[in-house]
Amino acid sequence: MTLSLSFTHPILSRHVHSTALSLSSSPPPPPPGFFFFSPPTPTSLRFHFLYRVPQRAAAFSAAQTAALFQDTAASAAVLAGAYALVFTFDTLTQKELIQQNLSRKLVHILSGLLFAFSWPIFSNSILARYFASVVPLVNCVRLVIHGLSLADDQGLIKSVTREGNPKELLGGPLYYVLILILCALVFWRESPVGVISLAMMCGGDGVADIMGRRFGSSKIPYNRNKSWVGSISMFVFGFFISVGVLYYYSVLGYFQLDWGWTMCRVALVSLVATVVESLPFTTVVDDNISVPLATMIAAYFSFRP
Numbered sequence: 001m002t003l004s005l006s007f008t009h010p011i012l013s014r015h016v017h018s019t020a021l022s023l024s025s026s027p028p029p030p031p032p033g034f035f036f037f038s039p040p041t042p043t044s045l046r047f048h049f050l051y052r053v054p055q056r057a058a059a060f061s062a063a064q065t066a067a068l069f070q071d072t073a074a075s076a077a078v079l080a081g082a083y084a085l086v087f088t089f090d091t092l093t094q095k096e097l098i099q100q101n102l103s104r105k106l107v108h109i110l111s112g113l114l115f116a117f118s119w120p121i122f123s124n125s126i127l128a129r130y131f132a133s134v135v136p137l138v139n140c141v142r143l144v145i146h147g148l149s150l151a152d153d154q155g156l157i158k159s160v161t162r163e164g165n166p167k168e169l170l171g172g173p174l175y176y177v178l179i180l181i182l183c184a185l186v187f188w189r190e191s192p193v194g195v196i197s198l199a200m201m202c203g204g205d206g207v208a209d210i211m212g213r214r215f216g217s218s219k220i221p222y223n224r225n226k227s228w229v230g231s232i233s234m235f236v237f238g239f240f241i242s243v244g245v246l247y248y249y250s251v252l253g254y255f256q257l258d259w260g261w262t263m264c265r266v267a268l269v270s271l272v273a274t275v276v277e278s279l280p281f282t283t284v285v286d287d288n289i290s291v292p293l294a295t296m297i298a299a300y301f302s303f304r305p
């Protein structure tokens with residue numbers, strides 16, 4: 001006897017037709033058309049219900065225990081990675097192997113993208129996204145503590161601030177980790193919206209800064225602080241990094257995408273994010289808020305089936 005459980009994501013019911021968690025030996029056939037589904041349930045979670053309640057209860061507790069250990073280990077590993085990343089770029093900056101601005105941008109690019117790439121190591125448990133969100137949450141607390149100068153971590157300050165002022169931690173970097181939490185909790189591995197938003201904020205906006213500072217002599221007419229090179233870089237790298245992340249998740253079985261359809265929509269979303277990033281309101285709303293939020297809205301409506 002097998003039992004198929006299916007549910008629709010409470011927020012993204014449009015995106016997630018249904019995710020059937022098959023507890024049988026073969027997952028149910030996916031629905032037709034554009035859809036995405038959770039990857040096939042790992043064999044460790046596929047078990048046939050016997051007819052005695054005690055075994056069913058034991059099987060669930062074994063699966064839940066395995067998932068708990070997996071998610072705890074994954075959170076610890078990703079958190080260690082976060083500290084290692086900041087330490088690495090602090091060391092490179094201290095040794096003057098890279099400039100502080102470049103260090104900040106590389107941390108900006110790599111942190112969110114590596115965080116998004118780490119999501120598949122978490123379990124299929126419904127608690128997995130919360131375990132993953134612990135990592136940006138810990139970094140959020142870290143940024144607040146050091147941003148308020150309640151403690152001193154010169155490595156953190158030097159690798160993620162422009163001029164080494166601790167108060168800067170309470171701006172762009174704090175908004176950045178809050179967006180990571182939002183994407184993990186609301187979209188997770190069930191919708192392309194979250195990973196595309198991180199690709200645009202981290203990859204697109206990060207590369208725009210690097211390319212714009214270096215080659216951006218021709219400024220945008222309506223915003224003299226931004227350049228055509230920077231904005232074109234934002235569009236191109238935002239597009240390709242988004243496609244790369246979507247390909248990664250489709251290879252792992254999380255998304256089943258019609259690539260022609262998807263490329264068109266990612267290009268549209270990248271254009272929206274690029275236009276928003278170029279607008280002269282960064283003094284009012286930080287790029288780390290406006291770019292991901294604009295991307296979420298554009299991707300949500302573009303990827304509706």
Ligand SMILES: Nc1ccn([C@@H]2O[C@H](COP(=O)(O)OP(=O)(O)OP(=O)(O)O)[C@@H](O)[C@H]2O)c(=O)n1
Binds near residue numbers: 210213228229234278
């Ligand atoms: N479309 C863009 C984006 C950025 N830039 C260059 O990159 C710099 C910083 O870009 P910005 O988006 O303002 O990045 P911030 O995150 O605000 O800067 P920082 O990382 O220093 O906080 C700009 O002054 C500009 O020289 C550009 O030329 N064109």
Ligand SMILES: C/C(=C\CO)CCC[C@H](C)CCC[C@H](C)CCCC(C)C
Binds near residue numbers: 082104159172
């Ligand atoms: C400089 C930044 C933003 C300004 O535009 C980025 C700040 C990054 C945080 C200090 C560290 C965030 C770490 C991530 C939550 C997790 C990364 C895990 C990965 C495996 C390295």
